[in-house]
Amino acid sequence: MSDTEVKRGRPRPQEVMDRDEAVYAAIAARDGVTSEELSEATGFEKNMVYLSVFRLRKEGRVERQTEDGSGRTRRWVKTG
Numbered sequence: 001m002s003d004t005e006v007k008r009g010r011p012r013p014q015e016v017m018d019r020d021e022a023v024y025a026a027i028a029a030r031d032g033v034t035s036e037e038l039s040e041a042t043g044f045e046k047n048m049v050y051l052s053v054f055r056l057r058k059e060g061r062v063e064r065q066t067e068d069g070s071g072r073t074r075r076w077v078k079t080g
Contacts, residue, residue: 016052019044023052024078027062032075 019042026041027033035053039046053076056062060079067073 019048020052020055023049024056024061027056027076028078031077032065032067034073034075038076 022042023038023044026038030037030041033041035046035049038044038049038053042049044052053062057064062076063079064074065077067075
């Protein structure tokens with residue numbers, strides 16, 4: 001593939017891009033935050049936060065880390 005990759009599908013609405021940036025800003029401000037905490041901090045429903053975090057993870061901007069040995073508590077942190 002070339003250096004200029006063609007993205008498939010329709011472009012994301014501005015509302016979705018703004019939500020993704022708000023979720024990323026909340027993660028960056030408080031590195032190590034759960035999805036529930038993100039929902040409370042941003043005011044978005046948990047399913048919207050999930051979709052934003054999924055996209056941010058796919059883009060390589062955030063990653064998930066487990067907090068304890070059980071692996072049940074997962075926190076989102078920014079990469080890099």
